[in-house]
């Protein structure tokens with residue numbers, strides 16, 4: 001990067017992308033021609049408490065939409081030249097459309113405001129699924145992966161996990177998710193506090209936190225981040241939900257950080273806090289709060305541009321300097 005015809009460091013984050021990709025892959029001229037966006041799906045029992053602007057059924061409707069190619073993540077992935085892989089680990093859909101990789105652990109979590117969201121074994125199963133999916137992508141020749149999710153109610157679980165692991169108060173972390181009003185926001189804070197009080201997740205045991213106040217797609221994304229690091233596959237995280245999953249993965253094995261890129265900064269307040277604690281800098285701030293991997297895949301063209309710069313720019317030596 002220092003030999004290219006530009007002032008030292010002048011391409012900023014693009015330079016860091018190339019340098020980090022080279023480190024992750026062991027290839028000084030990284031190749032990211034094959035890109036896949038993985039969308040993990042799950043439902044949340046806590047939606048019974050009235051914490052989302054949309055009903056739980058929207059998770060299943062969006063799964064169908066992903067298969068038809070009509071969701072934002074499909075559109076942006078086509079632009080970016082990336083494949084989309086939809087993995088169901090816990091939606092309430094009983095019959096899945098053909099495009100979905102069926103790895104369902106159970107039909108949605110239980111309501112964490114009255115007891116644990118799931119059993120520890122179920123969280124472990126979802127983590128193992130995520131690990132396997134990442135390792136399979138690597139075997140198939142994928143060179144850059146994005147990780148995103150779909151699950152009505154999952155910003156409630158995300159704030160609960162973030163509060164349990166960071167020790168920060170719920171009102172500093174909680175956001176409006178799909179777009180709730182002030183009355184619902186107060187209810188959401190109450191429900192998260194109640195869930196933490198009822199379940200008493202053990203901060204020192206990240207899997208206990210995931211099982212008690214997390215979600216199936218969160219656990220699968222945690223596994224995905226772990227699995228990707230294990231095979232040196234670079235992973236681009238999306239919004240606040242995939243970021244909390246990466247945070248859990250970091251708690252399990254701090255080495256995963258070396259294989260992570262932050263794509264964008266979500267509007268959700270917990271996102272900035274978690275990214276800062278992870279030491280990751282988002283590339284884009286487009287005031288997005290969609291999820292489903294949309295921000296991650298939006299950043300893919302920046303990765304392509306960064307690699308093209310490294311491959312195609314002239315050096316000072318080329319100019320005879």
Ligand SMILES: O=C(O)c1ccc[n+]([C@@H]2O[C@H](COP(=O)([O-])O)[C@@H](O)[C@H]2O)c1
Nearest residue numbers: 052151153155177178239240266290291
């Ligand atoms: O990515 C984000 O930061 C993000 C922020 C707010 C909402 N979402 C998406 O909206 C859903 C969760 O919102 P909610 O209000 O149902 O908890 C879930 O499907 C996420 O993909 C995603």
Ligand SMILES: Cc1cc2nc[nH]c2cc1C
Nearest residue numbers: 054058150178290291292
């Ligand atoms: C329509 C809709 C699409 C989504 N994509 C990710 N989360 C979502 C939530 C809703 C409500």
